[in-house]
Amino acid sequence: xxxxxxxLTVELGERSYPIVxxxxxxxxxxxxxxxxxxxxxxxxxxxxxDHVAPLYLDxxxxxxxxxGYRVASAVVPAGESSKSLAAYDQLxxxxxxxxxxxxxxxxxxxxxxxxxxxxxxxxxxMRGIRFVQVPTTILAHxxxxxxxxxxxxxxxxxxxxxxxxxxxxxxxxxTLRTLPPREVRAGLSEMVKHGLIxxxxxxxxxxxxxxxxxxxxxxxxxxxLEKGCAIKAQIVSRDERENDxxxxxxxxxxxxxxxxxxxxxGQFLHGEAISVGMAAAARLGEERGAAxxxxxxxxMLEALELPVTLPADMDTxxxxxxxQRDKKFREGQMIFVVPLEVGRVEIxxxxxxxxxxxxxxxxxx
Amino acid sequence: xxxxxxxLTVELGERSYPIVxxxxxxxxxxxxxxxxxxxxxxxxxxxxxDHVAPLYLDxxxxxxxxxGYRVASAVVPAGESSKSLAAYDQLxxxxxxxxxxxxxxxxxxxxxxxxxxxxxxxxxxMRGIRFVQVPTTILAHxxxxxxxxxxxxxxxxxxxxxxxxxxxxxxxxxTLRTLPPREVRAGLSEMVKHGLIxxxxxxxxxxxxxxxxxxxxxxxxxxxLEKGCAIKAQIVSRDERENDxxxxxxxxxxxxxxxxxxxxxGQFLHGEAISVGMAAAARLGEERGAAxxxxxxxxMLEALELPVTLPADMDTxxxxxxxQRDKKFREGQMIFVVPLEVGRVEIxxxxxxxxxxxxxxxxxx
Numbered sequence: 001x002x003x004x005x006x007x008l009t010v011e012l013g014e015r016s017y018p019i020v021x022x023x024x025x026x027x028x029x030x031x032x033x034x035x036x037x038x039x040x041x042x043x044x045x046x047x048x049x050d051h052v053a054p055l056y057l058d059x060x061x062x063x064x065x066x067x068g069y070r071v072a073s074a075v076v077p078a079g080e081s082s083k084s085l086a087a088y089d090q091l092x093x094x095x096x097x098x099x100x101x102x103x104x105x106x107x108x109x110x111x112x113x114x115x116x117x118x119x120x121x122x123x124x125x126m127r128g129i130r131f132v133q134v135p136t137t138i139l140a141h142x143x144x145x146x147x148x149x150x151x152x153x154x155x156x157x158x159x160x161x162x163x164x165x166x167x168x169x170x171x172x173x174x175t176l177r178t179l180p181p182r183e184v185r186a187g188l189s190e191m192v193k194h195g196l197i198x199x200x201x202x203x204x205x206x207x208x209x210x211x212x213x214x215x216x217x218x219x220x221x222x223x224x225l226e227k228g229c230a231i232k233a234q235i236v237s238r239d240e241r242e243n244d245x246x247x248x249x250x251x252x253x254x255x256x257x258x259x260x261x262x263x264x265x266g267q268f269l270h271g272e273a274i275s276v277g278m279a280a281a282a283r284l285g286e287e288r289g290a291a292x293x294x295x296x297x298x299x300m301l302e303a304l305e306l307p308v309t310l311p312a313d314m315d316t317x318x319x320x321x322x323x324q325r326d327k328k329f330r331e332g333q334m335i336f337v338v339p340l341e342v343g344r345v346e347i348x349x350x351x352x353x354x355x356x357x358x359x360x361x362x363x364x365x
Numbered sequence: 366x367x368x369x370x371x372x373l374t375v376e377l378g379e380r381s382y383p384i385v386x387x388x389x390x391x392x393x394x395x396x397x398x399x400x401x402x403x404x405x406x407x408x409x410x411x412x413x414x415d416h417v418a419p420l421y422l423d424x425x426x427x428x429x430x431x432x433g434y435r436v437a438s439a440v441v442p443a444g445e446s447s448k449s450l451a452a453y454d455q456l457x458x459x460x461x462x463x464x465x466x467x468x469x470x471x472x473x474x475x476x477x478x479x480x481x482x483x484x485x486x487x488x489x490x491m492r493g494i495r496f497v498q499v500p501t502t503i504l505a506h507x508x509x510x511x512x513x514x515x516x517x518x519x520x521x522x523x524x525x526x527x528x529x530x531x532x533x534x535x536x537x538x539x540t541l542r543t544l545p546p547r548e549v550r551a552g553l554s555e556m557v558k559h560g561l562i563x564x565x566x567x568x569x570x571x572x573x574x575x576x577x578x579x580x581x582x583x584x585x586x587x588x589x590l591e592k593g594c595a596i597k598a599q600i601v602s603r604d605e606r607e608n609d610x611x612x613x614x615x616x617x618x619x620x621x622x623x624x625x626x627x628x629x630x631g632q633f634l635h636g637e638a639i640s641v642g643m644a645a646a647a648r649l650g651e652e653r654g655a656a657x658x659x660x661x662x663x664x665m666l667e668a669l670e671l672p673v674t675l676p677a678d679m680d681t682x683x684x685x686x687x688x689q690r691d692k693k694f695r696e697g698q699m700i701f702v703v704p705l706e707v708g709r710v711e712i713x714x715x716x717x718x719x720x721x722x723x724x725x726x727x728x729x730x
Contacts, residue, residue, distance in 0.1 A: 089450055096520045096690060124489070127513065127526045127607075148492065155461045161492045162527055242492075325461060 006222075008230055010145060011237040015165045019145060019229050021222065025172035026060055029134070030067020036167045038105045038130055040068040043098050047091060047118035048109040049078040052136050055178055060109055060134070072098040076117065080266045083117050083151045085160065091121045105130035105167065108144075111137035111183070112270060116158070119149030123164030131166045136175040138187025139271055141225045142194075144169045146236040146249075156325040157257040163241055173225065176216060186271025188213055188304045191224050193278060194231040196297065197248045200343025202227050203300060210303040248345050251337040252277030255360070258322035262315060268307075275306035276363065283359045284351065285339040296342055309365040316360050320353065371587075373595055375510060376602040380530045384510060384594050386587065390537035391425055394499070395432020401532045403470045403495055408435040408463050412456060412483035413474040414443040417501050420543055425474055425499070437463040441482065443475075445631045448482050448516045450525065456486045470495035470532065473509075476502035476548070477635060481523070484514030488529030496531045501540040503552025504636050506590045507559070509534045511601040511614075521690040522622040528606055538590065541581060551636025553578055553669045556589050558643060559596040561662065562613045565708030567592050568665060575668040613710050616702040617642030620725070623687035627680060640671035641728065648724045649716065650704040661707055674730040681725050685718065 005022025020032065038044070044064065048057050053075045064071045074094045076082040095106070106129065108118035115133050122131035133144035150161025179187070188206070191213075195203025205224075206213065212220035232249065239246040256277030259268050268276075282290075282297035298308045323334065336351040370387025385397065403409070409429065413422050418440045429436045439459045441447040460471070471494065473483035480498050487496035498509035515526025544552070553571070556578075560568025570589075571578065577585035597614065604611040621642030624633050633641075647655075647662035663673045688699065701716040 085450065085454055092518060092525055093520070096518060096524060099690075124525050124527055126524060127515065127528055150492065153457060153461060155458070159461060159491060160457055160489050162489055163492055325464075 006226055008226070008233055010165070010233040012165060012240055015147075015240075017165060017167055017169070019169040019171060019233065021171040021173065021226055021229065023172065023174050025170050026056060026134070026175070027063060029060060029063050029170060030069065032168060032170055033064070033069070033105070033132065034067070036132075038132070038167065039103050040070075042101050042103040043070040043072060044105050044107060045091075045095055045098055045100055046071060046073040046107045046109050047076065047114055047121070048073065049076050049082065049111075049114050051078040052110045052114070056109060056136065056175060060107075076114070078113070080113055080152070080260070080270070083113050085151055085153075087117060088120060088151050091117070092125060095121065095125050100125065100129065102126050102129055105132055107132045107134055109134045109136065111135065111140050112143035115140055115144050116148075116150050116161070119147075119164055119166070120151055120161055123149050123162045128164060131164060133166045133169040135169065135171050137179060137183055138176060138221075138225070139183070139190055141171070141187070141228045142190035142232060144171070145229055145232045146246075147240070155261075156322065157261055171225065171229075173218070173221060176221065179216075181214075182269065184214060184216065185305045186269040188224075189271035189275045189278075189301070189306050191228045192300055192304060193249075193251055193274065194228045196278065196300075196339060196342060197251050197337070197345050198231045198235065198343065199227075200341070202231070203342050207300040207303045210305075214305060244347075247335070247347050248337055251339070251345055252281055254323055254326055254334075254336055255280045255319070255356075257326055258319045259310070259314070261322045262318045272307050275301050276308060276310060279308040280356075280359050280363055281337060282339055283362065284336065284355060287355065287359075288338060288348075290339060290341055293339055293341065297339070308363075310360065310363045312364045314364065316357060319360055320357060323356070371591055373591070373598055375530070375598040377530060377605055380512075380605075382530060382532055382534070384534040384536060384598065386536040386538065386591055386594065388537065388539050390535050391421060391499070391540070392428060394425060394428050394535060395434065397533060397535055398429070398434070398470070398497065399432070401497075403497070403532065404468050405433040405435075407466050407468040408437060409470050409472060410456075410460055410463055410465055411436060411438040411472045411474050412441065412479055412486070413438065414441050414447065414476075414479050416443040417475045417479070421474060421501065421540060425472075441479070443478070445478055445517070445625070445635070448478050450516055450518075452482060453485060453516050456482070457490060460486065460490050465490065465494065467491050467494055470497055472497045472499055474499045474501065476500065476505050477508035480505055480509050481513075481515050481526070484529055484531070485516055485526055488514050488527045493529060496529060498531045498534040500534065500536050502544060502548055503541060503586075503590070504548070504555055506536070506552070506593045507555035507597060509536070510594055510597045511611075512605070520626075521687065522626055536590065536594075538583070538586060541586065544581075546579075547634065549579060549581065550670045551634040553589075554636035554640045554643075554666070554671050556593045557665055557669060558614075558616055558639065559593045561643065561665075561704060561707060562616050562702070562710045563596045563600070563708065564592070565706070567596070568707050572665040572668045575670075579670060609712070612700070612712050613702055616704070616710055617646055619688055619691055619699075619701055620645050620684065620721075622691055623684045624675070624679070626687045627683045637672050640666050641673060641675060644673035645721075645724050645728055646702060647704055648727065649701065649720060652720065652724075653703060653713075655704060655706055658704055658706065662704070673728075675725065675728045677729045679729065681722060684725055685722060688721070
C-alpha cells in the first residue's frame, strides 16, 4: 500500500470529485485542498469527534496552518447521537462565530457520523459551501462517497438531509490502524455489501480474505477499500439522486435502520445493523426462489465476524413501524432491495409486510 | 385581471417550473397539482401561518381533498420569528407523523416567511421532496420565485438554507385583497427593486402607478406582479445558484438584512428594511458618481409609502457587525450591489466599510 496514492474519480459532470486513497495523506492535506481550489483567505472548520480528535486533530490543524490556512475546529461526542439537529445547530453557530463565508470549506475528520453531520452543515450553511471528507474508518469508504448527508430524527434515521457532493475525499489508510476491532468489523459490512449488490467475485474475495481484512493487512485493506469505493462511485455516477439504480446500495438498510432506531442509536453499530438486514434480505431472496442464498450470505457475514441474528426480545411490531417511517416506503408500498444471487439484486415493490415480519421472527437468536 | 390566468416559466432545464398568476386559482389547485405530477397516493402537507389560515386554509384543504388528495396542515405563528430551526424541527416531526414519503409534496400557503420555512422543510425532508408555492402576499412574488429557501439564525438572517426549486407557483391574486396596508407597501418594495436593478421603464411605471398599486387595483397589480416575476425568472434562469448575475437581486439586502437582525426580526418588515437598504445603496451610488440617483430613488420609494430613513437610536456598529456576518461578505471583502443609474447596478467588491458607515449615519432620521 505504501508508495503512490490511488486516485478514483466520482464522475458527476461539474460536481465530479476525486477520492484519494493512500498512506500518510494527512501530511499533504494542504496541497490536496489547494489542488481542488479551496482558497486560503477564508477560514476552514474541521469537524471531528472526541475519539478521533486526540489522535489526528492536532496534526491536521498543524499541517493546514503550515499550508497557509486559517483553521477552526469543533469536536462532537463520538457516536450516532451526534447526528442530531441540536449538534447541527451548534456547528452552524460555530461556523458563524468563526467567520466562515461562502468560499470556506468544512472538513469532516472521522467516520460516517462526523461525515454525515458536517456534510449537512456544509450543505446548508449559507445555502451550501465546500465540503471535504477525511475519513478515518473503514465504514466511511461507503459513507464518504456519494454526497448523502443527513442528521437523524428521533423517529427515523437520516430523515433530515440533502445531497451535497464533497470537493475531495482524502482517505489516509494509516488512520485505520487505530480503529477498535468492533468498528473494523462493522466497516467491513459495507465493503462486502458492495460485492453482494454488484460484484460476485468481490463478495467472495471479501470472504476469502476475511482474516487479513480483520487483521488490517495493508494490501488486503487497500484492495478492498479501492474496490468498494470504485463500485459505489460507479453506481452514484449513474444515478446521483437515487431515482432508481442507486437504491440498490440500500441492501440491508431498510431493516438495518429500523434496528438502529428501535434498539436506540448506538446500541447496534450501523454496519452491524445492516449485516443483520442483509441476512434478512437473503432470507427473503431465498423465499422468492434463490436457493441456498441465505446460507451463502450469512457465511460471508460470519467470516467477517458480523452479526446475523437479532436479540430475542427485540419488538417486531416496533421494527415494522420503524420501517414504514423509512424513506424507502413510498406511496403506500414497502420498497425492499432483495438479492437474486450473490452479486445481483432487485428493487422489489411487492414484498408483503407479513413476509418481512416472518423473516424478522426467524432472525431472533 | 379576471379571465385567463397568465403562465410564466422559470427556465432551469429539468428543474423548470411554471408560475401561474390569476384570480380564483385556489379553486383549481388540485388540477394544477396534477398537471405538474404531484401523485394523490402520498399525503400532502400544507404549511401556513395564523393570519392566513383563517382566510384560506379550509378552502385549500377542501379543494385538494375533493380532488382526491390526502391533506394535512400545520399552522405557524405569523412573522419572521417562525423562520427558526425550532419551527423547522416541529414541521419535520409533523411531516413524519403524517406519513409524508418521497413522493409527497409540501405546499406553502402564505408569504415569504412561510415559503422560506416550508421550502427548507421540503428541501431537506428525506433529502428533498416536492414543493409548491401558493403565495398570498405581494412580497412573495419575489420570494416564491428562484428556489432560495432558508431559516434564520439568531446571529444572521437566512443563514441556514439551500436551493430547492418548487414544482409550481400558484399565485391567486384574489388573496391579496385581504393584505394589511403595511404589507402591501412592503411587498411593493421588492416590485420596484426589480425595476431598479433591471428595467428603468418598469421602475418609473411603479412610481407613476403607485396610487393604483397601493389601492390594489386589479389591472395595475396584475401587470406589476407579472413583470416582477418575469424579471426575477429571467435572472434566476441565467444564474440559478448565484455565482454572479443573480447577486444583483440583493440590491438593498446587505444593509436590509442587518436592519432586520439588529432591530429584532419582525420590527421592520423585510420590504421596509430593504427599502432603507436601497436608499443607502443609491446614496453610495451617487457618491461613486451617479448624480441625482439618491433623490430619484427615494422619490420612487416614497411614492410607494416606503421608509427611507433609520431610527436615530439604531446602533451603527451593530449594523456593521451584522453586515460582516452576512452571506454577501466573502474572503474578507464586503460585496455590495451599487446602482449605476435607475435600471442598472453593479456588484462592487471595493466598497469601503467607512463609506457604508457614513451612509448609515446620514440615513438616521
